[in-house]
Amino acid sequence: MPIPTGRFAPTPSGRLHLGNILCAMLAYLSVRHEGGRFLLRIEDVDIPRCPRRLAQQCIDDLQWLGFTWDEAPLYQSERTEVYRQYLDQLTGRGHVYPCFCTRAQLMSLAAPNLGDTQVVYQRTCASLTPEEAAEKAKTRAPAMRLRVPEEVISFEDGLFGVQQEHLARDCGDFILRRSDGLYGYQLAVVVDDALSGVTEVVRGRDILSATPRQLYLQRLLGFVQPQYVHIPLLMDAQGRRLAKRDQDLDLSALAKRFSPPEILGRLACSAGLMEEVRPMTLEALIPLFDWEKVKREDLHLSGIDRE
Ligand SMILES: [Zn+2]
Numbered sequence: 001m002p003i004p005t006g007r008f009a010p011t012p013s014g015r016l017h018l019g020n021i022l023c024a025m026l027a028y029l030s031v032r033h034e035g036g037r038f039l040l041r042i043e044d045v046d047i048p049r050c051p052r053r054l055a056q057q058c059i060d061d062l063q064w065l066g067f068t069w070d071e072a073p074l075y076q077s078e079r080t081e082v083y084r085q086y087l088d089q090l091t092g093r094g095h096v097y098p099c100f101c102t103r104a105q106l107m108s109l110a111a112p113n114l115g116d117t118q119v120v121y122q123r124t125c126a127s128l129t130p131e132e133a134a135e136k137a138k139t140r141a142p143a144m145r146l147r148v149p150e151e152v153i154s155f156e157d158g159l160f161g162v163q164q165e166h167l168a169r170d171c172g173d174f175i176l177r178r179s180d181g182l183y184g185y186q187l188a189v190v191v192d193d194a195l196s197g198v199t200e201v202v203r204g205r206d207i208l209s210a211t212p213r214q215l216y217l218q219r220l221l222g223f224v225q226p227q228y229v230h231i232p233l234l235m236d237a238q239g240r241r242l243a244k245r246d247q248d249l250d251l252s253a254l255a256k257r258f259s260p261p262e263i264l265g266r267l268a269c270s271a272g273l274m275e276e277v278r279p280m281t282l283e284a285l286i287p288l289f290d291w292e293k294v295k296r297e298d299l300h301l302s303g304i305d306r307e
Helices: 018-033 052-065 080-092 103-109 130-137 167-171 185-195 205-221 251-257 260-271 282-288
Strands: 005-008 037-042 096-099 143-146 152-157 161-166 174-177 200-204 227-231
Touching (some): 005 018, 018 037, 018 052, 018 200, 018 227, 018 260, 018 282, 037 052, 052 260, 080 096, 080 174, 080 185, 080 205, 152 205, 152 227, 161 167, 174 185, 185 205, 200 205
Parallel strands (some): 200 227
Antiparallel strands (some): 096 143
């Protein structure tokens, strides 16, 4: 049996907010409760959006809260050579093709009933001959897309049970490397989780729909599939989902009002690990942890209001 290994993988495009901290806390408690390893990965693969000072702020914030990790933090911005090797492998095996479509072209082809974020690619470039692709590449750098199968991919989520998606119909061929040369989130996450020996992925329910794509990539690359636990989203007192724009509930504001045990105790209570709010350190929460206690429905903040 591999050592239980969990990770927290923030995107440092802003200060951590309570939703991020809840996710880090549950990921941490789950593996520490099993005596396992915990890793930190900075998901700054979108390099221009993630300046290094924000990554350092993330690390400082996590340390202030009491988190420890067992290896030096991994920075995705430093791993493009690794991602390139796996992209080359998939390209060499015929799973990837260049896409020259502009954003405007993609939007004009989108079915009108789908939102901006759910454009299923219509495979416009999938049948270009190598000569046609080479001609187009003279004037425009292509994105690289993974050809997905006509197949339902399913998995059992630790909290939400069996999940499934028909990749070709519901998702479409997705991008592994953007036309600006930056690597796609799905490829980076799958490669990093596998090479780090991650056995358990704990993350927000908002990312659940990306998981079938990652499972398919894992299968193609021969990686072992980790256990997935997607956690409910954290809502404020008005029932709105917390987001990066909520600066009154990010750590810069919270740290002025609460100590780390006060923040962690409130989050543990919101998640269902404790009956009533009281200050708790991360270490003190480890023996209390049990996925059976964690609520499945959206979570409401206990004892923290907006200012
Ligand atoms: Zn295209």
